[in-house]
Amino acid sequence: MSETNQGHSPEKPESSEARGRGGPASVTPDSRYPFTPYPNGWFRAAYSSELSPGQVRILKFFGREWVLYRSESGQPRLIDPHCVHLGAHLGHGGEVVGENIRCPFHHWEFGADGRCTKIPYAKRIPPRARLSHYDVVEKNGLIFFYHDRDGGSPGFELPDLPEVGDSTWTEPEVMHWKVRASWLDMNENSVDQAHFKFVHGTLTIPPTKARAEGSVHVTESVFTMRIPGGEGEATLITLDHGPGFQIVRMTGLIDTLMMNTSTPIDEENTDVSFSYSVRHEGDSRKLKLAESVIKDLKQQFEHDRPIWENKVCWPKPVLCEGDGPIAHYRKWYRQFI
Ligand code: FES
Ligand SMILES: [Fe+2]
Known part of the structure; x- marks a missing residue:
């Protein structure tokens, strides 16, 4: 015991909370946010004007890559980037053929629901030949996709805004x-x-x-x-x-x-x-x-x-x-x- 403390009963140390340390509850040490960075909901994939018919784009969202393409009839679609066959990346050389996207490696084609519709050198299409695809809507000049952590269906719908496309409003x-x-x-x-x-x-x-x-x-x-x-x-x-x-x-x-x-x-x-x-x-x-x-x-x-x-x-x-x-x-x- 040091000299200055002699004769005094030791004081109860002030709690860490009383000194205001530690913050109002804690964030995890390796994150600034106490919740998932990847919530459920509709998110912008692109503006409509950024995707023309036949165009294929690679997106980097939610910590991973996705492939967004627009079919020749104008439908936007979002799929996983890697082909279920031998894993080629559809964003690097994949091409839109009508309503399908065609893999650059062996020319398998995949349709709107991600299913393989054509293999140019096989009569039978394997039942598991299907790309993961995601719910997409195009509204108000934007293409949205639905992210659900458990792969579930959209939990709500997005509105159409009357101002968009009205000539009394400026172009965005x-x-x-x-x-x-x-x-x-x-x-x-x-x-x-x-x-x-x-x-x-x-x-x-x-x-x-x-x-x-x-x-x-x-x-x-x-x-x-x-x-x-x-x-x-x-x-x-x-x-x-x-x-x-x-x-x-x-x-x-x-x-x-x-x-x-x-x-x-x-x-x-x-x-x-x-x-x-x-x-x-x-x-x-x-x-x-x-x-x-x-x-x-x-x-x-x-x-x-x-x-x-x-x-x-x-x-x-x-x-x-x-x-x-x-x-x-x-x-x-x-x-x-
Ligand atoms: S890897 Fe895509 S068709 Fe073979
Ligand atoms: Fe602000």
Whole structure:
């Protein structure tokens, strides 16, 4: 015992929790996220314009490769990359032949359901000659595929948006980023009302309400914005259709539509894209305003990025009453992880 301690009863050491160490519950040592990086849901494979009839593309999502192709009649299809015969990669030399994809190695052909339909040098097709293929839908100028960890069928459907293809709306302006963060970090932005003021410099903290409707999460926020000559109010309604597709509609100052899609690339990185349209109604002032909103969106993304790329996701964060519906959002997304 040291001299200074003589005559004193030893004090009970302060618990690690009392000293605030260890964080609000723990993340696993080798991950920043206490949940699967690969949730269930519909995810963007590509924009429709990125895949023409007869085209074959290799995608790298969910920590692996996939082959996306469009048949000659225009159907998008997503399959496992390696041929069930002797393992050739269909993304390297595979060709679309009518409705089939043909392997470059021995020219076996596979149809819409992944089954082999033709072997040029055999009469009988082995019953197991079938490629794994995935559920794909093409909507709103996007090709989505359904990811289910257990190989199950889609748990919900995606909506058709009336604004897409309407001539009173601008053609979508598309932005792409690769971010070292989870899809959740990006999506949670809409319910994290306080960050808008402190990260993006909004005039006020936008009051935000949220509700869950099965696979859809609805967030409504009212923003006070700086506009030429003063301030204006805009309402933002965000609809999350699962983890991979978020629709943001703004009304008030100008009617806008944003389609945000986040697809995990691997356990650390996410491919993020925004597609942005404005109801212009032939008004050049609205088009000018749209340009400045797009510029602002790009800046906002760069404000968020360093925070997303270095943060962790606590399983039980310490929240306060002004935080808005973050806990509500996290409860909703549990159905996908
Ligand atoms: S490896 Fe594909 S046909 Fe032989
Ligand atoms: Fe943000």
